[in-house]
Amino acid sequence: MATAILVHGAWSSPADWRWVAARLRAEGVETLIPDLPSHRHWSADRSDDVQEVITAIRSAAAPVVVTGWSYGGAVIGDLPDTGLVDRLVYVSSVPEPVETDSQEESSDLASAPWLLSPDEATVVLDDAWWLSTEEVAAFPEEVIRHLREHRRRPITRAAWLAPQAAEAWRTVPVTIVIGRSDSLIPAEQKEWVRTHFDDARIVEGDHFLPLLQPDLVAEVICETFVPAN
Numbered sequence: 001m002a003t004a005i006l007v008h009g010a011w012s013s014p015a016d017w018r019w020v021a022a023r024l025r026a027e028g029v030e031t032l033i034p035d036l037p038s039h040r041h042w043s044a045d046r047s048d049d050v051q052e053v054i055t056a057i058r059s060a061a062a063p064v065v066v067t068g069w070s071y072g073g074a075v076i077g078d079l080p081d082t083g084l085v086d087r088l089v090y091v092s093s094v095p096e097p098v099e100t101d102s103q104e105e106s107s108d109l110a111s112a113p114w115l116l117s118p119d120e121a122t123v124v125l126d127d128a129w130w131l132s133t134e135e136v137a138a139f140p141e142e143v144i145r146h147l148r149e150h151r152r153r154p155i156t157r158a159a160w161l162a163p164q165a166a167e168a169w170r171t172v173p174v175t176i177v178i179g180r181s182d183s184l185i186p187a188e189q190k191e192w193v194r195t196h197f198d199d200a201r202i203v204e205g206d207h208f209l210p211l212l213q214p215d216l217v218a219e220v221i222c223e224t225f226v227p228a229n
Contacts, residue, residue, distance in 0.1 A: 002225045003030040003060035009070030011125045011152035019214035032056045038159030042121045045158035050078045079168040087224045090176045092207045094189050095169040122154035143211050175224050179205035
C-alpha cells in the first residue's frame with residue numbers, strides 16, 4: 001500500500017482535491033487530505049497546519065508522498081525531518097528558502113482589492129468577484145459548479161503571511177509541477193526551479209492544476225512513488 005497526502009491551498013478545502021483523489025484511489029493509492037486548522041480556527045497559524053500534516057503522515061502506510069498545492073507548498077516545506085516521507089510534490093508552488101522576502105510580498109498581496117477581511121485575523125478571496133471573472137467562466141461546468149458549492153474559506157493571516165521556517169525540500173526528494181500560464185509564479189521563479197531541481201515540470205496550464213488537470217497531477221504523484229525501505 002502507498003499513501004498520498006494532499007495539502008490544500010489558501011482559501012481552499014479538502015474538497016478541491018476531489019478529482020485528483022478519485023484518480024489516485026482508482027489506482028489503489030490510499031489518499032489522505034488534511035483540513036488545515038488555519039481555515040477552521042481564527043487562532044491557528046502555520047505551525048498548526050504543519051502539525052495537522054504530520055499527524056496524517058504518522059498514520060500513513062509507506063511509501064508516503066506529500067503533495068502541496070499553492071499555499072500547501074509552504075506548509076510541506078516546513079515539515080520536520082521525520083524520516084517517514086519519501087517525496088514532496090509541489091503543485092503550483094515553489095520551494096522557498098528560510099531567508100526570503102516572500103513575507104513582504106505576501107503582506108503586499110494581503111491588501112489586494114480582490115481580498116476581503118472578515119475580521120482582523122483572517123483574509124479570504126472575494127468569491128463574488130472571482131466567480132464572475134472571465135478566468136472562471138472558462139472553467140469546465142462541473143468545476144464552476146464545484147466552486148459555487150464550495151466557496152473559498154478565510155485563512156488566518158498568521159498562517160498565510162508566516163515566513164518559511166524550514167526547508168524540508170533540501171533533505172527529501174522533490175518533484176515540482178508548475179503551469180506555464182501560472183501568473184502567480186513569476187517567470188524568474190519558474191526558471192530557478194527549472195535549473196535547480198532534477199524533477200521540475202513546466203506544463204501547459206495555470207494555477208488551478210488540481211481542478212483543471214487532475215489526471216496530470218494524479219499521474220505525476222503516482223510516478224513519484226518508490227518502494228518502501
